[in-house]
Amino acid sequence: MPATRVRLLVMNAALGPLDYRVPEGMAVEHGSVVVAPLGPRQVTGIVWEDERLPTNPVPEEKLRPLLGVLDVPPILAPLRRLIEWTADYYVAPLAAVARMVIASGGALRGPATMTEYRLTGGTPERMTPQRAAAIEALDGEQATIRELAGIAGVSEGVLRGLVNQGVLEPVEVDVDRPYPRAAADHHLPGLSDDQREVADRLVELVEAREFAPVLLDGVTGSGKTETYFEAIGAAIAQDRQVLVMLPEIALTEAFLSRFEERFGAAPVVWHSSLKSAERRRAWRAIASGEAQVVVGARSALFLPYANLGLIVVDEAHEISFKQDDGVRYNARDVAVMRARFEKFPVILASATPALESLHMADTGIYEKLVLPSRFGGAQLPEIHLVDLTEEKPGSGQWIAPPLRRALFDRLEKGEQSLLFLNRRGYAPLTLCRHCGFRFQCPNCSAWLVEHRLSKRLACHHCGHETAPPEKCPECGEPDCLVACGPGVERIADEVAEMLPEARVAVVTSDTLNSPEKAAEFVAMAEARAIDVIVGTQLVTKGFHFPELTLVGVIDADLGLEGGDLRAAERTYQQVAQVAGRAGRGAKPGEVLIQTRHPEAAVIAALEAGDRDAFYEAETEARRYAQAPPFGRWAAIIISSEDEKEAREAAQRLGDTRPILDDVQVLGPAPAPMALLRGRYRYRLLLNARRSAELQQVIRVWLAGIDHPPGIRIGVDIDPYSFV
Ligand code: ADP
Numbered sequence: 001m002p003a004t005r006v007r008l009l010v011m012n013a014a015l016g017p018l019d020y021r022v023p024e025g026m027a028v029e030h031g032s033v034v035v036a037p038l039g040p041r042q043v044t045g046i047v048w049e050d051e052r053l054p055t056n057p058v059p060e061e062k063l064r065p066l067l068g069v070l071d072v073p074p075i076l077a078p079l080r081r082l083i084e085w086t087a088d089y090y091v092a093p094l095a096a097v098a099r100m101v102i103a104s105g106g107a108l109r110g111p112a113t114m115t116e117y118r119l120t121g122g123t124p125e126r127m128t129p130q131r132a133a134a135i136e137a138l139d140g141e142q143a144t145i146r147e148l149a150g151i152a153g154v155s156e157g158v159l160r161g162l163v164n165q166g167v168l169e170p171v172e173v174d175v176d177r178p179y180p181r182a183a184a185d186h187h188l189p190g191l192s193d194d195q196r197e198v199a200d201r202l203v204e205l206v207e208a209r210e211f212a213p214v215l216l217d218g219v220t221g222s223g224k225t226e227t228y229f230e231a232i233g234a235a236i237a238q239d240r241q242v243l244v245m246l247p248e249i250a251l252t253e254a255f256l257s258r259f260e261e262r263f264g265a266a267p268v269v270w271h272s273s274l275k276s277a278e279r280r281r282a283w284r285a286i287a288s289g290e291a292q293v294v295v296g297a298r299s300a301l302f303l304p305y306a307n308l309g310l311i312v313v314d315e316a317h318e319i320s321f322k323q324d325d326g327v328r329y330n331a332r333d334v335a336v337m338r339a340r341f342e343k344f345p346v347i348l349a350s351a352t353p354a355l356e357s358l359h360m361a362d363t364g365i366y367e368k369l370v371l372p373s374r375f376g377g378a379q380l381p382e383i384h385l386v387d388l389t390e391e392k393p394g395s396g397q398w399i400a401p402p403l404r405r406a407l408f409d410r411l412e413k414g415e416q417s418l419l420f421l422n423r424r425g426y427a428p429l430t431l432c433r434h435c436g437f438r439f440q441c442p443n444c445s446a447w448l449v450e451h452r453l454s455k456r457l458a459c460h461h462c463g464h465e466t467a468p469p470e471k472c473p474e475c476g477e478p479d480c481l482v483a484c485g486p487g488v489e490r491i492a493d494e495v496a497e498m499l500p501e502a503r504v505a506v507v508t509s510d511t512l513n514s515p516e517k518a519a520e521f522v523a524m525a526e527a528r529a530i531d532v533i534v535g536t537q538l539v540t541k542g543f544h545f546p547e548l549t550l551v552g553v554i555d556a557d558l559g560l561e562g563g564d565l566r567a568a569e570r571t572y573q574q575v576a577q578v579a580g581r582a583g584r585g586a587k588p589g590e591v592l593i594q595t596r597h598p599e600a601a602v603i604a605a606l607e608a609g610d611r612d613a614f615y616e617a618e619t620e621a622r623r624y625a626q627a628p629p630f631g632r633w634a635a636i637i638i639s640s641e642d643e644k645e646a647r648e649a650a651q652r653l654g655d656t657r658p659i660l661d662d663v664q665v666l667g668p669a670p671a672p673m674a675l676l677r678g679r680y681r682y683r684l685l686l687n688a689r690r691s692a693e694l695q696q697v698i699r700v701w702l703a704g705i706d707h708p709p710g711i712r713i714g715v716d717i718d719p720y721s722f723v
């Protein structure tokens with residue numbers, strides 16, 4: 001008998017589960033996405049198992065009827081379980097997680113068409129040079145007016161004129177028209193023996209259709225991508241979907257062309273800046289099973305794939321897989337859970353795996369597959385330290401003599417160099433020479449960073465920007481502002497001064513802010529139109545430039561100063577990854593690491609190329625500190641626009657802290673970023689034994705206290721950022 005009443009998980013975190021009546025003739029099942037009345041408004045909800053969403057049932061006579069079932073496939077049971085697991089584990093509202101599944105409002109509206117235009121073959125009554133150029137450029141094209149204007153390089157007005165003249169005609173097209181099909185065997189690579197062995201194992205796992213977490217541990221340039229492509233091919237051959245998660249959109253372009261070469265068609269792309277039509281098209285293709293391979297940022301993880309058979313998390317150690325607002329989840333870890341619920345393999349690929357992942361492999365929970373050497377006989381680069389306490393850069397400079405000599409040498413030989421400094425902009429701090437005034441963000445506990453390219457002082461936390469003033473706002477002295485410390489723009493200036501003929505490119509999220517810009521940069525670097533790349537962490541991974549033979553790390557100590565739990569690990573990963581950009585082609589690479597602490601364990605391990613020594617030392621340090629993977633951390637951030645209100649709320653929480661043997665509560669204390677985006681922040685840290693029911697402890701604790709409406713409480717389980 002069909003259900004006559006249903007319980008909904010509604011897409012509104014402020015509401016609990018709601019019960020409705022199913023009107024006669026309406027067919028719903030668990031997972032159906034429906035529209036229901038809520039007071040005078042409507043809400044979207046997912047039909048859920050009653051027993052999994054306990055609430056006080058509404059009496060039969062008070063039930064209101066559902067308004068309709070949306071024309072999308074039901075959310076399948078394993079994904080419903082993943083939503084529950086994520087909400088439970090990360091102490092987040094179910095609705096907030098479910099919203100990441102229903103990530104396209106447009107897609108819910110059902111099939112749709114849009115109008116595109118194409119040439120009819122006719123000619124306008126009056127030909128102008130612009131019209132002639134447009135007609136020539138648009139031969140064989142069909143797209144929206146806006147897209148055609150882009151292609152032809154004319155205004156939309158010119159094209160509208162051509163529509164009125166009958167030169168362009170409208171065509172109704174399906175918004176969700178199908179994507180080109182990828183073929184598993186479009187272009188098969190010749191794999192090395194090592195690669196073949198790993199690829200065969202991955203294929204075997206895909207074909208087995210069982211949960212199988214794999215750590216693909218291969219040095220930079222070993223062909224991890226090439227190898228997991230074989231596993232993707234196996235899933236395509238089985239007609240199952242694949243998700244590849246990349247840490248940065250900037251890496252997508254290079255990935256797309258490689259993918260297309262191997263499989264004959266581009267994958268479906270998913271990231272937060274898709275236009276809404278692209279978004280709904282991708283969402284519907286994912287939900288129907290038509291999208292074969294999806295490449296995306298972490299937000300692609302929660303989409304309602306019809307038939308997923310493999311997830312690859314590339315550069316799985318990257319911290320960008322951790323979301324730090326809203327639902328604070330780690331996509332790498334949730335990917336493993338998704339694979340478990342849906343029974344397929346998940347591949348975590350990295351040259352510098354997270355300690356947690358290595359630990360899982362060493363304890364036999366993950367299978368470890370290793371690619372020990374670079375492809376095609378390329379050697380790993382030579383690594384040397386530059387001790388900045390002995391080899392001092394000139395005054396106002398940051399590049400020490402040995403690195404200067406190496407840069408000269410590469411330019412002379414026509415080879416490329418890469419300088420790495422993880423600081424955007426020109427200088428991290430600006431102050432007044434006269435009175436010492438420092439430019440600080442009005443909304444955040446942070447200095448304003450000078451950006452000379454865009455002539456701005458900017459906050460990297462909230463986006464606040466201002467033009468650099470002519471005189472000091474404190475003492476009124478003109479022309480007294482000095483830049484302190486280097487950012488990449490300043491290093492680029494130093495290079496330009498030292499090597500006036502060198503072509504220098506600054507690569508940061510400011511300059512590579514779209515897939516097109518990223519593609520342009522890659523093309524220029526490959527064509528050897530760039531001699532020196534100066535970049536942030538954005539250039540540390542993924543890129544493959546065969547002529548790049550020198551990597552200089554401007555300040556290896558920078559990452560160690562933050563004092564957060566993973567500082568050493570992150571420094572190791574960043575430097576090892578950026579070092580991995582050198583010598584990927586036939587010519588050997590060299591890496592110079594500038595440091596003031598050559599004796600630090602992480603720096604010494606980098607120099608010796610001794611990864612195991614680093615991980616062993618780091619493992620012991622973590623064991624001692626009861627840090628992950630041996631113990632667990634959680635952070636609770638209390639914030640308000642009102643300092644006193646935030647402080648008092650934090651105090652109330654502190655006063656009611658749970659007293660337990662296996663959970664220790666530290667704080668409350670002002671967070672390191674005590675002011676962020678206009679909100680004052682206090683923090684409590686929890687350190688728990690693995691056996692503790694950490695989430696349950698937090699839920700019970702937080703539920704016991706009421707706060708004024710201006711207070712926000714954020715829970716961060718397994719935090720990465722300690723600010
Ligand atoms: P990783 O992902 O481990 O850093 P890649 O898969 O990017 O390594 O491979 C490094 C370079 O070597 C790429 O340019 C890739 O095209 C090339 N390469 C790797 N394996 C092969 C292969 N079997 N045949 C041809 N080229 C390969």
Ligand code: ZN
Pocket residue numbers: 441442443444446459460461462463464677
């Ligand atoms: Zn700010």
